[in-house]
Amino acid sequence: MSGICDRSRGPRIHSPRGQGKAATGRWRHDLDPCDTESVGDDVRSDLSDEEFVAGIPKVELHVHLEGTIEPLSLFRIAERNGIELPYDSPEGVVAFQAERRAPGNESLVNFLECLDISRGALRTGADYHTITVDFLARCRDEGVRYVEMMVDPQQAIRQGVPLGDCVEAITQGRADGLTNHGVRSQLIMCFQRDHPAAEAEALLEQADAHRDSIVGIGLDNYETPGFPALFAATYELARRREYRLTSHCDVNQPDSIRHIRACIEDLGVERIDHGLNTATDPSLVDLVLERGIALTACPTFYHGQQGAAESRLDMYRSLLDAGTMISLNTDDPAQFGSGWLTNTISEAMAAARFSRSDLVRFMHNAIDSAWTDEHHRRDLTSELLTFCNR
Ligand code: ADE
Ligand code: ZN
Numbered sequence: 001m002s003g004i005c006d007r008s009r010g011p012r013i014h015s016p017r018g019q020g021k022a023a024t025g026r027w028r029h030d031l032d033p034c035d036t037e038s039v040g041d042d043v044r045s046d047l048s049d050e051e052f053v054a055g056i057p058k059v060e061l062h063v064h065l066e067g068t069i070e071p072l073s074l075f076r077i078a079e080r081n082g083i084e085l086p087y088d089s090p091e092g093v094v095a096f097q098a099e100r101r102a103p104g105n106e107s108l109v110n111f112l113e114c115l116d117i118s119r120g121a122l123r124t125g126a127d128y129h130t131i132t133v134d135f136l137a138r139c140r141d142e143g144v145r146y147v148e149m150m151v152d153p154q155q156a157i158r159q160g161v162p163l164g165d166c167v168e169a170i171t172q173g174r175a176d177g178l179t180n181h182g183v184r185s186q187l188i189m190c191f192q193r194d195h196p197a198a199e200a201e202a203l204l205e206q207a208d209a210h211r212d213s214i215v216g217i218g219l220d221n222y223e224t225p226g227f228p229a230l231f232a233a234t235y236e237l238a239r240r241r242e243y244r245l246t247s248h249c250d251v252n253q254p255d256s257i258r259h260i261r262a263c264i265e266d267l268g269v270e271r272i273d274h275g276l277n278t279a280t281d282p283s284l285v286d287l288v289l290e291r292g293i294a295l296t297a298c299p300t301f302y303h304g305q306q307g308a309a310e311s312r313l314d315m316y317r318s319l320l321d322a323g324t325m326i327s328l329n330t331d332d333p334a335q336f337g338s339g340w341l342t343n344t345i346s347e348a349m350a351a352a353r354f355s356r357s358d359l360v361r362f363m364h365n366a367i368d369s370a371w372t373d374e375h376h377r378r379d380l381t382s383e384l385l386t387f388c389n390r
Helices: 049-055 071-080 090-100 108-119 125-142 153-158 163-181 197-213 229-240 256-267 276-280 282-291 309-321 341-352 356-368 374-389
Strands: 058-064 144-151 184-192 216-220 244-249 271-274 294-297 325-328
Touching (some): 049 356, 058 271, 058 356, 125 144, 125 163, 144 163, 144 374, 153 184, 184 197, 197 229, 229 244, 276 282, 276 294, 309 325, 309 356, 325 356, 356 374
Parallel strands (some): 216 244, 271 294
């Protein structure tokens, strides 16, 4: 057996990654007698690559609930809300998205326009409950043990769903997902970067009534001028309320490097959603390592985006090798052909030639940067180790 927890190796030698402070503010696994850094590429040689990817216990930290609506479900939700979709059939959704991400068409804007059509059908708390439960059922099938899901309440409110209805429906869906599918989850409330910061601040105050249902806040949607400085006060308010803090910094956007640095230094985020351009600036890599900032990359999402896919592969390869807390996530699995987590991992492994030990490191990074309690993180780590040692 090719085990990863070989106590006979003596004290663990810390790699650059091992020396970093976790995004949780704690030193990584000081108490663990061993960890995944000693995993070999021959781990679980009894399994095919497909079985290995399917079987590894998974954690996902960057997925938008509104991006999980599959075509059939979209049609059902639209029908019950009396909304006419610009598609003839569920197959038409896939065909339209494929056209919008064809070479030459691909961009964050095109992506968000497609997403708008899907999320535009959500009109009631019940819709948010449906998509949460459907998503968590899918997580179970994918071997996801724990997931942090994002939602944009501003979108819900614009479509007639008050904040309370949206959050309560998702909270009930999370409880149902745990009971029925055994998947633990938490909710991240995202504000939209292309909408006024004052709106975000007002929403943050309203969210006090639901504080226990929301683990952290983020920023998403279009990466517009003024981001992230415009949201400094919002983040200060959120910090005082002890929310965990993240923000999107989409890939290859104008001023990507400046945005990532400002999110870390001025907003005080613990994570960057995407943030791959970090790889192109050594001083930013140092900052990310020094502060233990986690990066939630979404490999299949980048297929539909501008810029050579290869350069993005290079970026997450070099971020993994530099020892950053980079993880693999889906972002919007039902959009633009991204696919669910198993597919995302398989595609990333094939495209970037990640090895099994790389995959274990990505998963360990996800666990270490998860906003769950230390006990739970240790349980998740030990399940990962058990899988590898079986
Ligand atoms: N909303 C959903 N996915 C997003 C992404 N990758 N960037 C910005 N906003 C999003
Ligand atoms: Zn995202």
